Amino acid sequence: MNNQSAHDLFIPLDTHLTNKNQPKYEVLYEHIKEAICHGRLKRNDKLPSSRYLSQQMGISRNSVIAAFDLLIEEGFAESRQGAGTFVAGIIELKPLLGEVKQNHLSNSVVRISEVAQRIQTIDDQSSTKPGGLQETTQSLFLPAQPAISDFPLKEWHAATARSLRDQNAYSEQPAMGAQLLRQQISEHLLITRGVKCCVDQVMITTGSQQALAIALNLLVTQNETVMLEETGYPGIDGVLTSIGAKQIALPTDEYGLCFDADNAIAQQAHTLILTPSRSFPLGQTLSLKRRLAILDWAYETQSWVIEDDYDSEFVFNGHSISALQGLDTGSRVIYTGTFSRTMFPGIRLGYMVLPEALIDLFKKYKRFVDGGLSGPQQIAMGLFMKEGGYNRHLRRMRKLYKIRKASLDHLMQQSFPDFTLVPSSGGMHSVYLLNASYCDQRICEKANANGLDIRALSAYQRDILHRPVRSGLILGYAGTPVEKMPAGVNKLQKIIKSLSKNI
Ligand SMILES: Cc1ncc(COP(=O)(O)O)c(C=O)c1O
Structure with missing residues (x-):
């Protein structure tokens, strides 16, 4: 670019100002950087003198010098002794910004993993929430939506305030989750769901979705056959697709999943995922006979049963049927649950109860997945449970x-x-x-x-x-x-x- 056209790029600063509070040197710096990134200023182009820019743009020379300094520090420009300031000559500055904006994630342009390629085949609208992925603002008859306006906000605020006064909340949390919350969950699950576990078996997650994703990623290999219910939560299908597992759906009737251990599918598969207490979304309860058959099969074939106990806290007549995990004497059941429905969807807290043999492996993996969850949120939930607020709310x-x-x-x-x-x-x-x-x-x-x-x-x-x-x-x-x-x-x-x- 000849020097005249480089000069033409600079017009009074007011024209560039979108935010009146932004420092002037920053506006100039961004303007020059943008011109370089979009190729309007090329390498070795000479930038106008600070005197010229200060007059032309109506800003002080100090502001111009500060903008130049920043460009030089970041490698976009260089100062040449006695000659002035130039667009850096060392790097080939392609018109970066324009390209990035246009690059859609397609296999031909961006290198992505096999997992990512499989994820691209999933339809977003049906892949996770009962409502698809769209954010919803209206909630008339929205499934899985709790009664937010009846949530005990005062009690929750008090628990949150107390968690913020607890020094432990400010430290990094253990990979398995905050001890207080895990303790409360293990006691609660024993009483309300008949889940038998010690606190060491409880892992806190960001919800059932994360619990299911971790379990499936660690227990299922590519091309392996996994059995599921004929209707179910699409978030599981998404994870299985990303792993590259083969899904086989089994029929259900009024007694829940029709499971036959002698069936060829059961003989070839080593993982079963189900919602035994209330099948999703039809709500059938798995009969005791079938529960025992499933546990026998899992034990005999050393297979895994993943129990998604997503909304069993809400049973209106009599007692809720106990979790499958409570009957499992062979340590084959991985139990998952969530606070998204019992508390509120935005809480993003859930849990998983692991057979002892899996604890170390899951703990190790969890560190790589999220590095531990929020301290204040977990401790607030633990306090809310400990002080009886959670049970009162559930009732x-x-x-x-x-x-x-x-x-x-x-x-x-x-x-x-x-x-x-x-x-x-x-x-x-x-x-x-x-x-x-x-x-x-x-x-x-x-x-x-x-x-x-x-x-x-x-x-x-x-x-x-x-x-x-x-x-x-x-x-x-x-x-x-x-x-x-x-x-x-x-x-x-x-x-x-x-x-x-x-x-
Ligand atoms: C049956 C079932 N399992 C698991 C989940 C995931 O729950 P969370 O919000 O805790 O991740 C959902 C979500 O709607 C669900 O319907």
């Missing part, structure tokens, strides 16, 4: 959710007599099966575009041989106040009517 939510479920089921039955409610004694959502004349995904699409937040059952169905896809609607009741339900159901009725007319 209140059980009562509230029971009322909300009854209300929603009643309204739905009145408005949609041809839908079939899937019986369930707890949880946070109801499932209504549809007959063949309805398309659940089309209904959800339209409903969610109109202020509802419901899910289609067919979206959770895994490929299974000779099994027709079941159509149904999943409506969360836990986070939806009773008084808002009639308007929501009414809206759904209108939407379904309008769609039926178009068929």
Whole structure:
């Protein structure tokens, strides 16, 4: 570039100012750096003198000199004795910024691992949360959404404040998690879920998703066959796809997963993932006979059973059925649970209970995954449990959710007599099966575009041989106040009517 055009790049500083508080030397520095990165200033181009720039841009010479110093320090420019300041001559400065912005992650441009390539094949919308990956602001009937407005904020704030006064919160936390929280979880799980473990077996995670991902990454190898339920949480499928495992979905009936240890699939697979207490999303409970058959198979074949106990705290009539882990005498069950549903989704805390033989391996790996979780958050949760706040909250939510479920089921039955409610004694959502004349995904699409937040059952169905896809609607009741339900159901009725007319 000749010197005249280099000069042309500099116009009064006011034109570049987007933030009036930004120091002037910084604005000039960024302006020159940007011109270099985009190729408007080339190597060996001479920068205008500080006197010229100060006059031209209406800033002090000191500001210009400070900008030049910074450019020289970072290697973008160099000062040549007696000749002035030049764009650095040593490095070939390609027009960097433009290229980076345009580079989409495609195999031809960016080198990525096999895992990453497999991850790219996953559809984002269905890969993790029951709601897909989209952030949701509305929550009318959103499944898995707790009653946030009924959360005991005062008690939680008090526990959080106390955690911040605890010196331990400020140190790096152990890879397995904060001792206080692990202790509380092991006691709580024994009483409420019949999980038998000592504190050493408990690992704190950022939720069930992380617990499942860690377990699957450490226990399943590429091309290995893994058994799952025919409908289920897509976050698991995402992890298995990234590992390159083969997924085989097994049918379920009113007694839960149809498991037969003599079946060829069970003989070839060495991992089973399931939601035995309340299958997701249909809510069946695995029968004792099948529980024992699964544990026998796991012990005999030295296989792993991963128990995803995602929302069993909410059982409305009688006692919740104990966890499979509590029956496991052969140390084959890895148990996972979460506070996302019992506390609030943003808490991102969960846990896993490991057979003793796996503790060291999992602990070692966890250090590489996240380096330990937040001290204040874990200690606050531990204190909240220790002081009884958690159990009180659970008791209140059980009562509230029971009322909300009854209300929603009643309204739905009145408005949609041809839908079939899937019986369930707890949880946070109801499932209504549809007959063949309805398309659940089309209904959800339209409903969610109109202020509802419901899910289609067919979206959770895994490929299974000779099994027709079941159509149904999943409506969360836990986070939806009773008084808002009639308007929501009414809206759904209108939407379904309008769609039926178009068929
Ligand atoms: C059945 C099931 N398991 C696990 C998870 C993951 O839970 P978390 O939010 O604790 O990661 C979910 C999330 O919705 C789920 O539905």
